[in-house]
Amino acid sequence: SKVRVGLLFGGRSGEHEVSINSARAIAKALSSGENQQKYELLPTYIQKDGRWLPQAVSQQVLDSGKPLPESASLADAPYFAADAATQVDVWFPVLHGPNGEDGTIQGLLKLMQVPFVGSGVLGSALGMDKIAMKMAFAQAGLPQVKYVAVTRSQIWSNPCVFPKVCDQIEAELGYPCFVKPANLGSSVGISKVRSRSELETALDNAASYDRRIIVEAGVTARELECAVLGNDEPKASTIGEISFQSDFYDYETKYTEGVADLAIPAPVPDAIASQIQACAIKAFLAVDAAGLARVDFFYIEATGEILINEINTMPGFTATSMYPMLWGHSGVPFPELVDRLVQLALERHEPAR
Template sequence: MTKLKVGVLFGGRSGEHEVSIKSAQAIAKALSTSQNADKYELLPFYIQKNGKWLAGQAPQKVLEAGVPLLEAEDSAANLAVKTTSNIQNSPWQSPSQVAEVDVWFPILHGPNGEDGTVQGLLTLMQAPFVGSGVLGSALGMDKIAMKTAFAQAGLAQVEYVALNRAQIWSNPCIFPKIGDRIEETLGYPCFVKPANLGSSVGIAKVRSRSELETALDRAASLDRRIIVEAAVVGRELECAVLGNDNPKASVVGEITYNSDFYDYETKYTQGKANWVIPAKVPEEIAQQVQEMAVTAFLAVDAAGLARVDFFYEEATGRVLINEINTLPGFTATSMYPQLWENSGISFPELVNQLIQFALERHSTSNQ
C-alpha cells in the first residue's frame, strides 16, 4: 500500500514557536508508531522565527533537538521558501518536497499560524490539511469575532467590552469615557486581553483605574483589537471536540492552579497547573459543557479539532463559555490529547483520525 506523505508544518513567527516544535515532535512520534508507520510518511517543514521555510535535513534536526534552529545554522541547501515579508525583490521559491505532500498537518500556534493565514495558503494550494479552514481559524483566533459568533448561537458567556487601538491611543479626551464604560459595565476585577495573540499572551488582571489604563495601553501595543472581560468566580473546565460536520465531544476536564489566573507562565511552566480528568462535576453539568462545546465548534465553522474552555459557577449552577482554541497545544501531555486519551482514543489514533478528517473535508469541500 502506498503511504500518504504527511507534511508537518511547524515553528512559525509567533511567540509560541517553541510550543509548536514540541507539538510537532509528538506528531512525528505518533506517525512512526506501528499503527501509523505503514500508512504515513513524515515530511517535516520548519518555519524559522524570521519567516524562512526550511525543508530537508533542517526540520529533522529541529525535531531531534527540540529547540529552534539558529539563523547561523541555515544554509542555501536547506532554504525552501520565503514568506512575503522576506521576499523583497526575490522570487517566491517552492521546494520540490511541497509537491510530494498528500496532506498537511499545520501545527503553528498563535498569529500567522492558527488565524487563517496559513490555512488560506493551503487552500490556494488546493491541498487537504488538518484543522479548521480560513473562517473557523480566523473566528477562533479573534476573541471579539468569536464572542459575536457565540452570542448568535445563543451561548451564555462572560460580559465584555470590545475596543480598538485607535479608541485607546488617538484621542486622550475619549479615554476617561472608556474607563467609565468598563467600570459601569464590568466592574473590578476585570481582564484586559489582546484579541488575537492567543495562549494567554499579554493578558492582565486589573483592580483599579490606574491598572486598567496601564493594561489597555500595553494591550494596544500588542494588538489593534482589545477585549476587556468581567472576572468570574468559578471553576475552569475544558472539553475537546473532534470531527467535521458531525463532531463529538470528549470527557470534560478541569484546570486548577495556585496563581492569580491562568496566565502564560502558569500555562507553560511545569508544576504550576494541574488537570483533573474527568472533572468532578455533576453529570448534567458535564453534559451541558459537551453540548455547548459542540455548538461552539459549529458556530465558528471549526473542523478537525478544537478545545473549548468554560467557567462553571457552582454557586449559581451557570456554565459560561470562555473561548475556543482551534489549534490547541498538541504534545502527548497537552490537555487536548489527554482529554481524548481519557475518552478512549490514544494519541497515535487521534493523529490518524485527524488526518482522515482532513482528507474527508477536502474531498467534500466543493460538493
Template sequence: MTKQQVGLLFGGRSGEHEVSISSARAIAQALLSADNASRYTLYPFYISKIGQWHGPEVAQGVLDSGQPLNAEDGDTVNLWSFPPEASQMTVWFPILHGPNGEDGTIQGLLQLMQVPFVGSGVLGSAVGMDKLAMKSAFAQAGLPQVAYREIRRHEIWSNPCVFPKLCDEIDAVLGYPCFVKPANLGSSVGISKVRSRSEFEAALDNAASYDRRVIVEAAVANVREVECAVLGTDNPQVSVVGEIRFEGDFYDYETKYTAGQADLLIPAPLPDKIARQIRELAAEAFTAVDASGLSRVDFFYQEETGEIFLNEINTLPGFTATSMYPQLWQATGIAFPDLVHQLLQFALDHADG
C-alpha cells in the same frame, strides 16, 4: 495499501514557536508508531522565526534537538521559496500555534496548494483566533458568555480627552476585577487581570501594544475552569470534560507551559448534568465558528449558581503528549497515535468539504 505523504508543518512566526516544536515532536513520534508507520510517510517542514521554510533535513534536525534555529541561520534572499518536497505531499498536518499559524493565514496557503490539511479552514481559523469575532459568533448562536466590551487602539492612545470617559464607562458597566486582552493573540499573551483604575489603564496600554483591537471582559468570582476536546465536523465528537486547577490569578502563559504550575483533572469532578451541558455547549461553539477537525473549548463553571460561561475556542490547541487536548481524548478512549491517525483520515475524507 499506498502510504500517504504527510507534511508536518511546524515552527512559525509566532511567540508560540517553541510550543509548536514540542507539539510537532509528539505528532512525529505518533506517526512512527507501528500502525501509523504502515499508513504514512512523514516529511517534516520547519518554518523559522523569520518565516523561511526548511525541508525535511533541517526540519528533522530541529525535531531531534527540540530547539529552534537561530535567526542568523536564515536566508532572507530565499524567504518565500518552498522546499521541493512540499509538492509531493498528499496531506498536511499544520501544528503552528498563534498568529501566522492558526489564524487562517497558513490555512489559506494550504488551500491554494489544493492539498488536504488537518484542522479548520480559513473562516473557522480566523474567527477562532480573533476573540471579538469569536464572541460575536457565540452571541449570534445564543451561547452564554460573560459581559465584554471592545476598545480600539485609537481610543486608548490618540485622544487624552476620550480616554478618561472610556475608563469611566468600563468602571460603570463591567467593574473590577476584569480582564484586558488583545483580540488576536494566543496562549494568554498580553492578557492582564486588573483590580483598579490604575491597573486598568496600564493593562489597556499593554494590550494595545500587541493589537489595535482590545477586549475587556467582566470577571466572574469563584469559577472553575473546565475544557472539552472536539473532533469532527458537522456531527462532532466531544470528549469527557477536564478541569484545570492552578494557584495564580488566571491561566497565563507561564502557568500553561511550566511543569508543575497547574493540575489537570480528567475527568473533571462535576455533576453528570453539568458535564453533559458543557459537552453540548462545546459542540455548539465548534459549529458556531465553523471549526473543523479539532478544537479545544474552554468554559467557566460557577458552582454556587450552576452557571456555565463559554470562554473561548482554540482551533489548533497544544498537541504534546501532556497537552489537554490529547489527554482528554486518551481519557475518552482514543490513544495519542490513533488520534493523529483519525485527524489525518478526517482531512483526507473531507478534502472537498
C-alpha cells in the same frame, strides 16, 4: 502507497517552542505502530522569522526539539514555500497562535489546493479573534461574560476618547476585569485589573500587541475544558479541569512544569459535564471549526452557571497536553487520534472546480 503528510511546525509566533513540542509528539505518532505503514512524514520547520526550511534541517529540529538559532537562517530559503510542497498529500499545520492558528496559513494551504488538518480560513480566524468569536457565540445563544470591544486608536490616538472608553468599561463591567489583545494565545498580553490606573496601563499594554482589544467582566470560577473531534458531526470528549494557585491561568502557570494541575475527568456532576459537551459542540459549529478544537469554560460552582471562555482551533498537542489526554480518556489513544485527524482532513477536502 503511503499518504505523505507535510508537517508544518515552529512558526512566527510566541508559541514557537510549544509548536515544536507538539510536532514532535505528532511525528512520533505518525511513524509508529499501524501509522508507520500508512504515512510518510515530510517535515517543514518555519523559523521564528517566518522562513520555511528544507526537509533535512527541519528533521534535525524535530529530532533535537530545539529551535534553530536565527543566525542559522538559510538566507536563501524562501518565505512561504517548502521543498516538499509538490509531494505533500495532506498538510498538518501544528502551529499555535498568530500566523498559524488564525487563518493565514490556512489560506495559503487552501490556495495550494492540498487538504490540511484542522479548521479552514473562517474557523481559524473566528477562533483566534476573541471579539469575533464572542459575536459568533452570542449568535449561537452560548452564555458568556459581558465584554467591551476596544480599538488601539481609541487608546492611543485621541486623548479625549480614552477616558470615555475607561468610563464605559467601569460602568458596564466593573472590577475586576480582564484586558486582552483580541488575537493572541497563551495568555500573552492579558492583565487582570482592579482599578482605573491598572485598567489604563493594561489597555496601553494590550494595544502594543494588537489593534483589537477586548475587556471582559472577571468571574471567579473553575476552569473546565472539552476536546472536540470531527467535521460536520463533531463529537465531544470527557471534561477536564485545570487548577492552579496563581491569580489566573497566565503564561508562567501554563508553561512552568508542575505549576498547574490537570484533572481528567473533572470532578463535576454528570449534568454539568453533558451541558459543557453540548456547548462545546455548539461552539465548534458556531465558528465553523473543523477537525479538532479545545473549548474552554468557566464553571461557577455556587450558581451552577456555565460560561464559555474560548475555543482554540489548534490546541497544545504534546503527549501531556489537555487535548490528546482528554481523547485518551475518552477511548481514542494518541496515534489513533492523529490518524483520525488526517482522515478528517482528507474527507473534508473539496477538489478545485
